[in-house]
Amino acid sequence: MSEVLAKYVVDANSAQLLALSLEDMALCQAWYASSMDVPEIRAEYEGLPARVAQWTSDKTNPSSGGQGARQQPILRHVLARVISTGPGGLERDELDFLFFVYELIQRVKHRDQFQRTLDLIVPHLRDIHQLRERLEPVHG
Numbered sequence: 001m002s003e004v005l006a007k008y009v010v011d012a013n014s015a016q017l018l019a020l021s022l023e024d025m026a027l028c029q030a031w032y033a034s035s036m037d038v039p040e041i042r043a044e045y046e047g048l049p050a051r052v053a054q055w056t057s058d059k060t061n062p063s064s065g066g067q068g069a070r071q072q073p074i075l076r077h078v079l080a081r082v083i084s085t086g087p088g089g090l091e092r093d094e095l096d097f098l099f100f101v102y103e104l105i106q107r108v109k110h111r112d113q114f115q116r117t118l119d120l121i122v123p124h125l126r127d128i129h130q131l132r133e134r135l136e137p138v139h140g
Helices: 002-011 014-018 022-034 039-044 048-058 067-071 073-085 092-107 111-134
Strands: none
Touching: 002 022, 002 048, 014 048, 022 048, 022 073, 022 092, 048 092, 073 092, 073 111, 092 111
16 A cells, blocks of 8 residues: 555655645655665655655645545554553554654644644654664565
């Protein structure tokens, strides 16, 4: 699924790109980072970092593509688990996902649109970093 989403991001026009959510972009980033050791993927998706940079530069408001676009179910689920039990119960790929959510928020020009998400992640950031260092990366 993430590979299909990454392909969409690479091929999307500007309007399509900006309609994507924080969740979408974080999934792409996490997948791409976990696939960096595969030369074919690096070559095929070499444009992904530039598209992510464009998204962070141009994103000015949350997706307005309807209720489903705003819900970001994966992000909500992972954040709910962090809030209820802390990051210790998360798998490495979930920790990577949260790391990229945080990283994208830090890079986005209009960070205030993601303030609530940032407020939920920041108290757990040190633990997320430490757990990522200890756990073996998940590829793909």
